[in-house]
Amino acid sequence: MSGAPPTQTAQGTKGPRTWQGVRAEVLRRIRARDWPPGTMIPNEADLARELGCARATVNRALRDLAEAGVLDRRRRAGTRVAATPVRRAVLQIPVIRDEIAAQGRDHGYRLLSRALAAPPAATAAALALPEGAQALHVRALHFADAQPFVLEDRWIAPEAAPGVLDADLARISANEWLVRHAPFASGTLSFGAVTADAGLAGLLDCAPGTALLRLDRTTSDGARMVTAAALTYHAGYRLRTTI
Amino acid sequence: MSGAPPTQTAQGTKGPRTWQGVRAEVLRRIRARDWPPGTMIPNEADLARELGCARATVNRALRDLAEAGVLDRRRRAGTRVAATPVRRAVLQIPVIRDEIAAQGRDHGYRLLSRALAAPPAATAAALALPEGAQALHVRALHFADAQPFVLEDRWIAPEAAPGVLDADLARISANEWLVRHAPFASGTLSFGAVTADAGLAGLLDCAPGTALLRLDRTTSDGARMVTAAALTYHAGYRLRTTI
DNA sequence: AATGCGAATATGTATAGACATAACGACTAT
């Protein structure tokens, strides 16, 4: 339910004086419609008194539920059950090699092309590059047990990733190099579907016209844009998560 | 950076004695490669002493970074910078009506079919229905400003959603009815791409063969499976998030 | 060497108390 699976335990297994217990009790009341959507719930101090625990414990529980989108909290205004429950699902975005290894399959990798070039306008804008500036363009294919898994098409701003021009991207994927050398960047992510043209179909070993999942990602190190990548997955690939 | 946008503030704007300040400082050291991936970082007590704050404050900051996938924490073993950074992206899954309204467009809705029937084997399994049991099958189309937005194809287990058989699903979408009457359920979510066949193309107003994003969702109220839904979005739809 | 056990240790969590901060609402001055 929360955005933090690591702290998640089976609901109700914890005593009521733990924050997980308080969370379970509040969630129970919401699901039992004691507190229907839109309702104001008692304030932290009252709940703490009622449940026989400290206010900080109630705060921890309610904060967790608010992060999950179950509650709306505002200072002074109090806490209410979300009327329009925008649920939050946490996607795990692993390094491609790790994702494949986690399935118990062998990761293979082939660099298709590597060149300095002026990116298309949309990419240049995404990387905040000046007019006519060049960037490193890398195309590579990742394999799982010799089957094509995902096509990586990436532009990298060289000044924002010092050393990348000297990296041996035939041996280590740009995905992995960046993770090691510019870790923990922030950015945007978007999903869509694309139709395989002849080129894509050949690379990903599917029929032309097949629908493929595509993930576009931009990455910034907090100050500068580092890279913009398009990942096109093999036919049938599904991205899974729990809510 | 973290999985909890609500608690997010501009990094570095908070003083160093707040948990956000501690988080910013730790993140700075990681990005500056003072603490490269895999490194053990000082324990909470030492960090608290160094930064001049209480251990609880450091704990709050490090817990947040662990939830974001930046740190790995284990009791007794200590805290280390994640070697293989599995980043967590938070997807916001709004009610369809709200998603369209948030774009400033008008939400339209048309019920295509509604019938009690025995679901296909895969769906029956997903809903944990006994052999041959019937479920409510609803197909409906959502519009944004009269343009087809998403096709909702849903099976609902009637015993798990009391009252649904009497609901006027021509007026209120099953999506919304469920949100109101069985709120805050948990479940699974998966994304994929599908090719528009003639039927889909007609409904979603695109050419046959177009690649479409599809979201499959199962929902449980904690005890029983309530519904399994497939949402097929219009051509060009993109699901966006930040990381 | 392998095994089992207990001590040490880092994180996880609960608590009481305090102050910070945002925002609602009433009251006041224009």
Place this chain on the structure above:
DNA sequence: ATAGTCGTTATGTCTATACATATTCGCATT
């Protein structure tokens, strides 16, 4: 009426302290 002020209130956060719990490590025993 309207705008500004200020007290009240609920959440947000920090602190110090204590105890819980999971692991790891070293030591002793087999």
